[in-house]
Amino acid sequence: MTTPTGAGGSDSIAVIDYGMGNLHSVASALAHVAPRARVRITAERDEIAAADRIIFPGVGAIRDCMGEIRRLGFDTAVGDAVAAGKPILAICVGLQALMQHSEENGGVDCLGILPGRVRFFGRDLRAADGRHLKVPHMGWNQVEQTLDHPLWHGIAQHSRFYFVHSYYVEAGDASQVAGRCHYHCDFAAALARDNLFAVQFHPEKSHTAGLQLLQNFTTWQGQC
Amino acid sequence: MALAKRIIPCLDVDRGRVVKGVQFVDIRDAGDPVEVAQRYNEQGADEITFLDITASHEERDTTVHTVEKIASEVFIPLTVGGGIRTLEDIRRLLNAGADKVSINSAAVKEPEFVKAAADRFGAQCIVVAIDAKQVSGPESAPRWEIFTHGGRQPTGIDAVAWAARMADYGAGEILLTSMDRDGTKNGFDLGVTRAVSDAVPVPVIASGGVGNLQHLVDGIIDGRADAVLAASIFHFGEYSVPQAKHYMRERGVEVRL
Numbered sequence: 300m301t302t303p304t305g306a307g308g309s310d311s312i313a314v315i316d317y318g319m320g321n322l323h324s325v326a327s328a329l330a331h332v333a334p335r336a337r338v339r340i341t342a343e344r345d346e347i348a349a350a351d352r353i354i355f356p357g358v359g360a361i362r363d364c365m366g367e368i369r370r371l372g373f374d375t376a377v378g379d380a381v382a383a384g385k386p387i388l389a390i391c392v393g394l395q396a397l398m399q400h401s402e403e404n405g406g407v408d409c410l411g412i413l414p415g416r417v418r419f420f421g422r423d424l425r426a427a428d429g430r431h432l433k434v435p436h437m438g439w440n441q442v443e444q445t446l447d448h449p450l451w452h453g454i455a456q457h458s459r460f461y462f463v464h465s466y467y468v469e470a471g472d473a474s475q476v477a478g479r480c481h482y483h484c485d486f487a488a489a490l491a492r493d494n495l496f497a498v499q500f501h502p503e504k505s506h507t508a509g510l511q512l513l514q515n516f517t518t519w520q521g522q523c
Numbered sequence: 524m525a526l527a528k529r530i531i532p533c534l535d536v537d538r539g540r541v542v543k544g545v546q547f548v549d550i551r552d553a554g555d556p557v558e559v560a561q562r563y564n565e566q567g568a569d570e571i572t573f574l575d576i577t578a579s580h581e582e583r584d585t586t587v588h589t590v591e592k593i594a595s596e597v598f599i600p601l602t603v604g605g606g607i608r609t610l611e612d613i614r615r616l617l618n619a620g621a622d623k624v625s626i627n628s629a630a631v632k633e634p635e636f637v638k639a640a641a642d643r644f645g646a647q648c649i650v651v652a653i654d655a656k657q658v659s660g661p662e663s664a665p666r667w668e669i670f671t672h673g674g675r676q677p678t679g680i681d682a683v684a685w686a687a688r689m690a691d692y693g694a695g696e697i698l699l700t701s702m703d704r705d706g707t708k709n710g711f712d713l714g715v716t717r718a719v720s721d722a723v724p725v726p727v728i729a730s731g732g733v734g735n736l737q738h739l740v741d742g743i744i745d746g747r748a749d750a751v752l753a754a755s756i757f758h759f760g761e762y763s764v765p766q767a768k769h770y771m772r773e774r775g776v777e778v779r780l
Contacts, residue, residue, distance in 0.1 A: 321648075323620040328597040358643035423724060433726045433749055435647055435695055439527040439569055439779040459527060459779045461600060463695075464645045482526060503623065504600050506564070 303511035307333025308518040313350035315376070316342045317367040324512075328503035329354070330445065332514035347376045350517070353385055355458065355497075357392030359422045361417070361466070362404035364392050364397055371397050374410055381412055386521040388450075388513075389497035394468060394490065397497055403466050413497065414471025414491055424483050435465045436482045442500070445478040448523060450489075450496050450515045458508040461501035468499060470475070494521035527779040528743045529569035529750035530674060530767055531728060532757045534559055536605075537577050538764050539585050543706070543755045553758035557592045564597040567766035568780060571597065572625070572698070572728075572752060576607030576673075582736065583612075588620045594620020602650055604698075613640055617648065624697055626650040628671045631678055650728075651694040655715050656683035656702045667715045674702035682779025683718045690723040697723055698752070701731040706754070708734025716746030728752050736762060736770040 312329060322340045329338045333437050337344060347353060355377055357364050368374055377397075381386055389397055401407045401417035409417070424432035439459040444451045467486035470476050477496070479487030489498045495518070502509035532543045534556050541553040553559065562569050565598025573593065575586045581604070590603055603616045614623050630637050630651050641649045648751060654674055659666040667682040686697050699719050701712035711729045720727045729748035733756055742751045756762050768778040 321617050321620060321622060323591075324594060324598075324622065327620070328598050330599070358647060423577065430719065430747060431724055434724060435726070437647070437726050438529050438749070440525070463600075465646070474764065501600075504598060505568070506599050510598055511664075511778065 303332060303514045305514060305518075307336060307514045309333070309335035310351035310517065311337040311349070312352045312517065313347045314338065314340045314354040314355060315347060315373055316340050316358065317357075317364070317371055317373055318342075318363050319357050319367060319392070321358070323354060325354060325356055325503040328510060328513055329517065332510050333472045333517040336517055338474060342371060344372055344376050347373075348379065351388045352384065353380050353430065354375070355387060355393040355396070357396055358388070359392065360404055361392060361395060361407045361409070364396055365409060366406055368396060368410070368438040377410065378412065384494045384521055386516065386519050387495050388516045389495070390503075391464065391499060391501060394497035394499055395466060397495070398468055399471070401466060410475050411496070413492065414476065415490075416469050416471070417466045419466055421482055431507070432483055435463055436467075437463045438482050440482060442478040442480050444477065445479050446491055446523070448477050448491050448496070449519050450491075450512055452515050453476070453511050460498075460502065460508060462500045464499060491523055492523060498511040504521050525777045526568070527777050528727075528748075530764055530770070530778070531570045531572050531750055531752040532563045532568050532764065533572045533574060533730070533752045533754045535558055535574050535576050536586070536589070539589065540644035541758065542576070542762060543758055549559070551562045554652070555645070556589050557596070559758070560593045560597050563764060564599055565769065567779070568599060570600040570602060571672050572602045573731060574602070574625070575603070577605075582641060587615055590621055591614060592621040604650070604652055610640060610643055613644060617644065623648045623650050623696070624648040625652045627654065629673055630668060630689060631680070631685050634688065637642045637689055637692040641695070644695045649694050650696045651686075651689040652698040652700065653682055653686055653719075654700050655712070657712070665714050665718070667718070670702055673760065674705070680752045684724050686719045687722045690725045694725060696726045696728065698730060704732025707732050708754075710734065710738040711746055711748075711751075713741060714726045716742060716748055719766075720747035721751075736767050739767055740771055740774045740776060743771070744774075
């Protein structure tokens, strides 16, 4: 039940480590779906530059994340990987860091690799029945696949993925939205452009559907 | 499309074994935590909570090691609690593969610890666990207070106000256990569950007292919880997670199937 269909790739995969959060989960999920892949959690720019594929994760507050990304030179490392056409998967705050700007922490400029902004769900949200709509948006929600993309291969339309976030991405270019989710409002659950795929949910915590997406990533050639 | 209500099997772990007792006495053995976690993962549980109920310092290394093993084989969120007192305790568990940590007595002793933890690691991974007991009599307005040390020690702190304060301090979620109901199989204390759910802007997990599948539905619909936690009904094979989810869906609860 937890093993996706197909076989994982054997490339080297660098999981970028800038000290924000649990990278063990994403690395062990990759090892599970692609036992032949060489997965490295790394903060070395050389190692990132040499890897065939890159995972750009992140949790926590955006100000701290952006501070560490810039201090460690990962803004350049990620930008170089994007330009080089390497398959890149950004996860959660990794996705948010790719955008132009986030309103978290009083407003933080992000990498600006993808057009769009990061917005707060809001305080004291109410559902239609008058109950609190809880923030963070935490748990399993459905994702509508709005683009036919190799990373969705083998994943049923409207599958549920695990989310945990208080800020969401408002895409600047609707044609880049690969998956849409609804919580209080519609938001971008996945963005895709060329060799870049970025998700708000946690594929490493999303059971079969998430593992399938990670396995698809390990064999993806970086084209939409 | 809507967010699913979560079903969370809970593993109470004592010296490396899953146990479940009635009101924390009469403890029964329910197996190896890694095997139990894998079984729930296969069954489609939405998360797993691991509570180290020994949590003496000698046992801490065992817990970290077990968490590592679970996290490398179970690809759903994992919350770990029990005896967490320092930022270093949290860091070790997150590094071992926990997605969230649950803080209980340390928050009561030092509320600012929750602020520090949320600042350092993000609110999304800080769960505050509250053990509540009803202290009001049958004739007066309901009031619940928090108790520590497995429900033995009163604190005089109002449970609903405390939950709101903890959310304000950065708790990303509240794990609310009724000490009156825990282990009784008489169902959640729906009064305290609803009072807390209505008082906090963050998700609430209802815990303590599940004896049948209708109790899970009641916790969501009447208790207004975002997630329901149960142990013994799953551990001893009375019900499976898919059975619970089908039952809940038939009664109008959004679940992940």
